[in-house]
Amino acid sequence: MREVMMKAQELAEAILNSETYQKMKQQEGAVRHDPDAAAALGDMIEKRQRVEAILSAADMNANELAEASREMEEAEKRMNENEMIRTLKQYRNDFQTMMDNVNKILRLVITGEVEEENSGSTGCSGNCSCCSGCR
Template sequence: MDYVEAASALGEAIKESAEFTAWQEAELALMQDEKAQELMNDFKDLQMKLVHGSRDDMDKDELEKIRDTLMEKQRELNEYEITKNYFDGKKGFETMMRTINDIIQHFITGDSGGCGGSCETCGGCH
């Protein structure tokens, strides 16, 4: 099997994986749910306000209010089943992709990648 065939087979396996399917189903549910869309949009708007406020030297009290509201919105996103399922599905898919990349890297470089369990050699927690 050449590398094109191997990559094609890997792509098919990823597409058929439980992680990809769960993420896609959760994303579809998110797109079809009005409350989930509203929560996501509110969160993004608050993030932008915080970024612009920080950049434009907004009053610290006002920035703190925006930050508090953003944290509350994050809590709502994490507690609402539709958005929680989306975030969990996305995280599961990303974890699978990191594992695949680590395996490929191992076969190319001989390095096992990932975490060796020691903070001394760590490039940062994921």
């Protein structure tokens, strides 16, 4: 058990030290410190919370919900037009792909099988002979 915990710690440290994780964390900081990106993100969060509040109200007003939803969609569009936020989304996607591949490798080694979640996926198949290696 101790060896497993030590290897898990090593894996966690390798993930934290990976270029993929480091780029994501740097971009998160850049977004927080950029006035335009931070404002776009804050506005989107505020609009989403308003929609959620309306949805959870016992006397939900359909017109109010429609207007709040429209405002949230506009805020989301503005947020998605921000280059820094688009870059952050790409880095988060890259990190998620890396973590999915780590999980697939663990599943392959432990069970001998790779569960196909999306047949159209281009992630790690577990067969290293058909790719250029893990990133």
